[in-house]
Amino acid sequence: MGIALSGLFNPVEINIESLSGRKIAIDGNNALYQFASTIRQYDGSFLMDSKGRVTSHLSGLFYRTMSLLKHGVKPCFVFDGKPPSFKNATIGERVNAREKAREEYKLALEEEDFERAKSKAQQSTRITPEMFDESRALLDYMGVPVINAPSEGEAQASHMCFKGDVFACVSQDYDSLLFNSPILIRNLNITGKRKLPQKNIYVNITPEKIVLQDELNRLGLFHDQLIMMGILVGTDFNPKGIFGIGPKKAYDLVKQYPNFDTLFNNVKWTFDISPKEIFDFFKNPPVTNDYNLHWKQPNPDKIFELLCDEHNFSKDRVENTLGKLSQLRKKEGQTGLDKFF
DNA sequence: GGCATAGTCTCCTA
DNA sequence: GAGACTATGCC
Secondary structure, eight states, rough: OOOOGGOOOOOOOGGGGGGGOOOEEHHHHHHHHHHHHHBBOOOOOOOOOOOOOOOOOHHHHHHHHHHHHHHHEEEEEEESOOOOGGGGHHHHHHHHHHHHHHHHHHHHHHHHHHHHHHHHHHHTTTHHHHHHHHHHHHHHHHHHEEOOOOOOOHHHHHHHHHHHHSEEEOSSSSSSHTTSEEEEEEEOOOEEEETTTTSSSSSEEOEEEHHHHHHHHHTTOOOOHHHHHHHHHTTTTSSSSSOOHHHHHHHHHHOOOHHHHHHHSSOOOOOOOOHHHHHHHHSSSSOOSSOOOOOOOOOOOOOOIIIIIOOOOOHHHHHHHHHHHHHHHHHHHHHOOOOOO
């Protein structure tokens, strides 16, 4: 998933408070995948309702989104539409990798190796259409805009950020920088502490911001060269990239051959799709201007219905979370400045 | 005691 | 992943 350019950028640490009042576009597929793979029990099994339906993603989505709202952040969620046909190979590979992980998960469970079981279960995570639908519904009940992208969600979010309709794109992947998003925010979590697997070490994960133009200036690159680098190291459309080329070699190559044709005449291209086709997709992906960024008050009745009645969430906990937000908004309303809406 | 912070447990089922 | 909860340390 995504583009292996992690070492290339110099992220700037930020805190949630600095995002207060800002509109941000969250990569919905990325967020749901994170929640569904992370929120598990000790042996790797999901949280589930009385009918055995997965609820992990709803828990993560509800509590994090509510927390963002409490911090005055205005999130919208962008979901993937129909992937381009040339992504099929990648999608097929992912299906296979998940299947393999699922078999290894079962085996680890039989051997009662719960640590391994959990890790394999997380690798086998799949988001079903029902999980997507319920997530969209929950967001709608929370008064948060949902945007369904015509194609790649990151392309749509980047388009919205480029237009200035949102302050930043939020994702763990770097794709939006190739789609020309001016700002990418990673690690947008609320609680910082994270336990490293297998070890008794806690690390502090803080949100970070990558400003595209600052990075291009620092690296002395044009945006086209960044896309070329991405294609060299591998994108969702040519997974794993060219053998033997990582970020370092890719950087040297685009510096040596800033011209697209010259560059790709000098590397060993083994994919069915041409590099130009990938390049053109990042430059000009299908996006839409048909979206509404309008935030509403949460609808507690619908939220209780979905989370508590339908999926057995604790009513006390959900009520408490909703109550804290409405108290906060009441207080802000009393100051005479209702800046949220 | 009160308060803050660090680390642990639970969330989700009949 | 997030919030509730418990343990610990400091005044």
